[in-house]
Amino acid sequence: MRNKKSLKRAQLKIQQMVFMLLAITLFFALAGMFVLVFKFSELKDSASALEEKNALLLVTKLANSPEFSCGKAFGNTKLNCIDADKVMMLKENIERYSGFWDVQNIEIRKIYPKTSKNTECTIANYPNCNFIRIFPREIASEYSNFVSLCRKGSFEGEVYDKCEMARLMVSYNGK
Amino acid sequence: MKKKDKFVSSKRSQEEMIGFALIIIIVAVILLVFLGISLRQPQKETVESYEVDSFIQAFLQYTSDCKDNIEYLPIQKLVFRCIDNEECADGRDACDVLNSTLTEIGKESWKIEEGRPLKGFDLEIISEKKTIISIKEGNITKNSRGSSQDFFKAGNSVEITFKAYY
Numbered sequence: 644m645r646n647k648k649s650l651k652r653a654q655l656k657i658q659q660m661v662f663m664l665l666a667i668t669l670f671f672a673l674a675g676m677f678v679l680v681f682k683f684s685e686l687k688d689s690a691s692a693l694e695e696k697n698a699l700l701l702v703t704k705l706a707n708s709p710e711f712s713c714g715k716a717f718g719n720t721k722l723n724c725i726d727a728d729k730v731m732m733l734k735e736n737i738e739r740y741s742g743f744w745d746v747q748n749i750e751i752r753k754i755y756p757k758t759s760k761n762t763e764c765t766i767a768n769y770p771n772c773n774f775i776r777i778f779p780r781e782i783a784s785e786y787s788n789f790v791s792l793c794r795k796g797s798f799e800g801e802v803y804d805k806c807e808m809a810r811l812m813v814s815y816n817g818k
Numbered sequence: 819m820k821k822k823d824k825f826v827s828s829k830r831s832q833e834e835m836i837g838f839a840l841i842i843i844i845v846a847v848i849l850l851v852f853l854g855i856s857l858r859q860p861q862k863e864t865v866e867s868y869e870v871d872s873f874i875q876a877f878l879q880y881t882s883d884c885k886d887n888i889e890y891l892p893i894q895k896l897v898f899r900c901i902d903n904e905e906c907a908d909g910r911d912a913c914d915v916l917n918s919t920l921t922e923i924g925k926e927s928w929k930i931e932e933g934r935p936l937k938g939f940d941l942e943i944i945s946e947k948k949t950i951i952s953i954k955e956g957n958i959t960k961n962s963r964g965s966s967q968d969f970f971k972a973g974n975s976v977e978i979t980f981k982a983y984y
Contacts, residue, residue, distance in 0.1 A: 667841070678852065699868045723875045755880070755926040789872040789927065791879035803890055806881045808923055 698786035698815045705749065706790050706811050710740075717793045717804045725751060725811065727794040731769055734777055747814035749777040750785070751792060755808040770794055785812040870965040870980055877923050878967075878978075884908075884915040893919065897978075898971050901945050913950070916943075921953050928982055930956040938983040945976045959983040 705711055706723050710733055713724035730751060733740070752774040764772035776782065787810045796805035878894040884906035885891065891899065891906075896919075899912040906915055920941060928939045938956025942949060964981035 670845070674849070703868060703872070717879075721875075721879055723872045724879055755923050757926055788869060789876040791876040793879070804881060804892075805890070806879045806892060808876055808880055808927060 695786070698813065699788060701746070701815060702786055702788040702811055702813050705744065705746075705813065706788065711811075713793050716795075717806065721791070723788070723790045724806070725790050725792050725809070727751075727770065727775070727792050730775055730777070731764065731766065734764075734775060735766065737777055737779075745815075747778075748780055748782045749814075750782045750812045751775045751790070751809050752812060753792060753807055753809045754789075770796075782812060782814045785814050787812040867963050867965045870963050870982060871967075873927060874965060874967050874978055874980055877920065877927075880919070880923065882915060882919050884910065884912060894969070897943060897945075897950070897976055898974065900950055901974055901976070917951055917953070920951060921955075924953055924955060928955075935984050936982060940979075940981045940983070942979045943976060944979070945974055950976075957983065 703723070706725055711725045711730060713721055713726045716726055716729075717724065758773040760773070762768060762772040762774075764770070764775045790809050790811045791806045792809035793804060793806040796803050878892065880893050881890045882893060882896050883890065884896055884899070886899070886907060893916070896912055896916050899906075900916045902912075904912050906912060924939055924941055928936055930936055930938060936956070937959050938954070940955075940958065941951070941953040943951040961984040962981045963984070964979065966977055966979040968975060968977050970976070
């Protein structure tokens with residue numbers, strides 16, 4: 644009788660221990676999963692942030708590259724300043740630059756002053772247009788940054804510097 | 819004998835309680851260590867302020883329709899004309915032109931619309947602790963990206979601050 648009671652108590656103890664072990668294992672498994680999910684989401688965030696940073700750096704690098712930048716054509720050297728006249732000439736000779744930049748397309752779109760029509764710039768209509776597309780294809784999933792788009796304007800026979808607000812957009816293949 | 823049994827049983831339960839408490843303490847310590855390590859890692863800025871920096875750079879170069887005797891003035895020169903309380907060649911107040919031009923540039927560059935992440939923006943031009951221009955559009959939220967730029971001319975220091983709220 645006493646043995647049976649002791650056996651039952653021992654079984655109960657074993658059960659208790661099993662439950663305890665199960666609970667601890669479950670707890671650690673859940674905690675581990677939580678930590679893993681947290682770490683992975685952090686990793687995804689930093690990967691997308693890095694991609695965005697790379698693209699933005701590429702946009703800034705492009706804006707200040709000799710092919711696009713104003714240089715000293717509009718006074719002192721300026722940051723994020725694009726020479727529209729130079730870009731139009733680049734657009735006309737773009738076949739010489741195939742594979743020069745690791746991008747799918749480059750577009751410069753005027754923001755201000757606002758124009759009612761959405762017209763692509765060509766040699767025929769320049770400067771009465773509102774966007775310059777460097778490669779003759781559509782732009783997709785673009786990264787962009789603000790730039791000033793400068794050109795030489797003329798009024799009553801007088802030449803002056805005209806800078807407008809624009810966005811330099813880059814379709815980037817992420818390599 | 820029965821009393822001794824009871825004593826042993828109570829001692830055992832006390833031991834179990836101590837064991838349980840120990841496990842909880844160990845788990846708590848492990849959790850605290852994890853928390854400490856994750857908090858100690860430097861917080862990375864997920865979104866940089868390149869756009870805001872570039873925006874300030876770009877609008878400072880924008881050619882306004884305010885002309886002096888020589889040329890159409892870029893915003894940077896118009897700011898100093900406004901500080902000196904001067905007028906444009908056509909008689910308009912330089913500060914009025916600056917204010918309207920910057921408001922329009924801000925509205926066109928940072929569109930605040932339903933369904934867009936941008937909730938508002940705030941542009942301030944301060945010279946010698948005096949606010950020259952203050953443009954606020956939309957709502958001010960807790961999340962913002964901002965940048966400021968200083969420049970000097972003839973002893974006048976100007977600070978331009980721009981914040982975009984998300």
